[in-house]
Amino acid sequence: MDGVIESNPAIEGEDFSRVALAPAAGELLAKLWARNGPLMFHQSGGCCDGSSPMCFEAGEFKTGDADILLGRFALPDGEGAVLGELDFWMSKEQFAYWKHTKLTIDVVDGRGSGFSLEAPEGKRFLIRSEIIEFPAG
Template sequence: MDGTGCVEMTDAAAELLGRLRSAHGPLMFHQSGGCCDGSAPMCYPAGEFRTGASDVLLAELRVAGVDEPVPFWMSRSQYELWRHTRLVVDVVEGRGSGFSLEAPEGVRFLIRSYLA
C-alpha cells in the first residue's frame, strides 16, 4: 500500500458493505477530490473504476463475513491534502448524487476525518 493505512469504518458501514457484497460481488472504494457528490467515497464493483498512477491505495478494509478485503483508493491530489488525517468510512441516511452502489438503498457513504 502506498498510503498510511489510516482508514477505518463504522459498524453501519461494514454492515452495508456486507449487503452490497452479497448483491454485487467484490467491491472497491474510490475517493476523488470533488467530482460526483463532492469528496464522498464511491463504492463500485471491484475493478469497475480504473485506478492508476494518479491514485493511492490507502487501505484494504476487512468486513466480517466477506472473504476478500475492500480496497480503498484515493486520488493522489486528495491524498496530499488529507495525508495527516485518520479517515472513518460511515453511512448516513439520504441519497448521494453519484454512481455509488448504495444510492438505491436511500443512504450514502461519507468520510469523517480526524487529525492523526
C-alpha cells in the same frame, strides 16, 4: 459487527491504518457485497458527489498513476467469516490535502451519487476525519 473495522496498511513504510469502517458502513458493505460481489472505494477530490467516497464493484473504477491505495479491508460477513478484501483508493491530489488525517467511512440516510452502489438503499457513504499524530522520530 461490534466495532470499527480497521484497514490493513497499504502505503509502503507505514504500519498503521489510515482508513476505518464504522459499524453501519461495514453492515451496508456486507449487504452490497452479497448483491454485487467484490467491492472497492474511490475517494476523489472535487465538490458535491466528488467529495464523497464512492463504492463500486471491484475493478469498475479504473485506478492509475493518479491514485494511491490507502488501505485494504478484510470485510467481515457479520457471522465471523471474511467476505473478501475491499480496497480504498484516493486520488493523489486529494491525499496531498488529507495525508495528516485518519478517515472513517460511515453511512447516513439520504441519497448520494447515482454511481455509488449504496444509492438505491436510500443511504450514502461519507468520510469522518481526524488528525493523525505521527510518532516523533
